[in-house]
Amino acid sequence: MEYDVVIVGGGPAGLSAAIRLKQMAQERNAEVSVCVLEKGSAVGAHTLSGAVTDPRALDELIPDWKERGAPLDVPVTEDRFLFLSESGAKPVPNWLLPDNFKNHGNYVVSLGNVTRWLAEQAEALGVEIFAGFAAAEVLYGEHGEVRGVATGNMGVGKDGEPTANFQLGMELHARYTLFAEGARGHLGRELIARFKLDEGADPQVYGLGIKELWEIDPALHKPGLVIHTAGWPLESDTYGGSFLYHLNDNQVVVGFVVGLGYTNPYLSPFEEFQRYKTHPAIRRFLEGGRRLSYGARAIAAGGIMSMPKLAFAGGALIGCEAGMLNASRIKGSHAAIASGKMAAQAAFEALQAGRGNDTLDAYPQAFEQSWLKEELHRARNFKQWMSKGLYVGSMMVGLEQKVLGGRVPWTLHHHHSDHETLQPAAQCKPIVYPKPDGKLTFDRLSSVFLSNTNHEENQPVHLTLKDASVPVRVNLGRYAGPEARFCPAGVYEFTEAPAGESALVINAQNCIHCKTCDIKDPTQNIVWVTPEGGGGPNYPNM
Incomplete structure (x- = not known):
């Protein structure tokens, strides 16, 4: 199938790019064919975020979004920031909060619902959206340029052989291909x-x-109440924090973020989240309530210093695929929309000039001149300071953001990838987590059930190992098997055979596509590849 532009990923970045391409075609009375591939069973099925969203980029993309019924209908009414100890909570006075923690003018949203609405706008403009089709392979031309993508074959059995339901994947050829898979895209x-x-x-x-x-x-x-916390249950040397946002219809979203640069292999982000909910300042909202859904996703937190080059021959990276998340604001959807719009404008002008499959230099040039670049530049040291510990980090972020407004002459750098930071288990203290009570705290399997995750059982395992001996020989022996703890979905478990030898079992059907294993595995032996299209979580209202 031939298109002018193929977009991989039906999230805010990909859909905004598709919308902008079609808007410009209407404005110029031109024809541009645009296709969006979404690996989830439906648009929004894999979309998960906090989320408090800044409408600035949406204002630019669709100025009349309110009249069109966009699901941004819970304006933020109050900000609270708490430093937690095990039983106490110290609020930060609002006048002391840096601007990055202030949300006046923003909205508490379900990003999944916003994404579904964006898909409606895109389809009304003539964008073709194929949900349930995973882009599994990049197609290259004779000079190495990107020429499009191929979707994965459907109906392949665990043995790699076609089943009775076999369906050959499609090649989608494009003059430009935009990649919007989210953080750590395959x-x-x-x-x-x-x-x-x-x-x-x-x-x-x-x-x-x-x-x-x-x-x-x-x-x-x-x-509209927005609560953020730092501190307990994490140790002060581990980066992380929480959010609790009040939506409408008596619903709240509660979440926890753990930086994957943590050092203790016994730490479990899932268990830390469960512990967090037992804090008196948090449990008072949840006790007597009912848990409706669960999910998890890795987020790219390195900021502008970790961003790759945006464009290459035949395509570009947009949104979280390019690391455009402002960790200091805990916001990425506005950046995704803005980057999608900029890439679309560059692609449209190139198409109108008769070009194709070259490098869209106008996209990174537009980014350099944008308010988004300025915003990310001001926040460039946030994660680096917070990685130095809660107290030093909070003090320096306060100085940079509150006192100096982000205009500082120094720049800090990350020097290690997250998989390099784990210490050997022998050098670390084991962490004993309390058992779940089934009312406020839960186990992984009951949580995965609420994510509506499903994969066709008879398909090749999409969590592949470069060397099958490494999990037991290295990860279990040296790091006490961190796979069993860093995965929030119970995919990995170590079992012991009667003879005493251990083995790693991969429950790939539980995978919620968070990408943590691909990131945190200390030996980088686990490689996440695309499963059959339509598999994975099906998030409602997330």
Whole structure:
């Protein structure tokens, strides 16, 4: 199938790019064919974020979004920031909060619902959206330029042989291909390595965000209330924090982010999140309520210093695929929309000039002149300071953001990838986590059930190992098997056979596509590849 532009990923970045391409075609009375591939069973099925969203980029893309019924209908009414100890909570006075923690003018949203609405706008403009089709392979031309993508074959059995339901994948050829897979995209990794896009950049670093949707007592519900915390249950040397946002309809979202640069292999981000909910300042909202949904996703937190080059021959990276998340604001959707718009404008002008499959230099040039570049530049040291510990980090972020407004003459750098930071288990203290109570705290399997995750059982395992002996020989022997703890979905477990030898079992059907294993595995032996299209979580209202 031939298109002018193929977009991989039906999230905010990809859909905004598709919308802008079609808007410009209408404005210029031109024809541009645009296709969006989404690996989830439907648009929004894999979309997960906090989320408090800044409408600035949406204002630019679709100025009349309110009249069109965009699901941004819970304006932020109050900000609270708490430093937690095990039983106490110290609020930060609002006048002391840096601007990055202030949300006046922003909205508490379900990003999945926003994404579904964007898809409606795109389809109304003539964009073709193929949900349930995973882009599994990048197609290259004779000079090494990107020429499009191929979707994965459907109906392949565990043995790699076609089943009765076999369906051959499609090749989608394009003059330009935009990659919007989100953080740690499978094809994005390949492109970054092939075109050396990360040359000169700091290593990308990530956080794992875990989230639940709750229905709570109406007497405790305050639509638009935004609460962030730092401190307990994490040790002060481990980067992380939490959010609790009040939506409408007596619903709140509660979530926890752990920086994946942590050092203790016994740490479990999932268990830390469960512990967090037991804090008196948090449990008072949730007790007596009902948990509705669960999910998790890695986020690219390195900021502008870790961003790869944005464009290459035949394509570009947009949104979180390019690391455009402002960790200091805990916001990425506005950046995704803005980057998609900029890339689309560059692609449209190139198409109108009769070009194709060359490098869209106008896209990174537009980024350099944008408010987004300025915003990310001001926040460039946030994650680096917070990685130095809660107290030093909070003090220096306060100085940079509150006192100096982000205009500082110094720049800090990341020097290590997250997989390099684990210490041997022998040098670390084991962490004993309490058992779940089934009311406020839960186990992984009951949580995965609420994510509506499903994979066709008879398909090749999409969590592949470069060397099958490494998990037991190295990861279990040296790091006490961190796979069993860093995965928030119970995919990895070590079993012991009667003879005493251990083995790693991979429950790939549980995978919620968070990408943590691909990031944190200390030996980089686990490689996440695209499963059959339509598999994975099906998030409602997340």
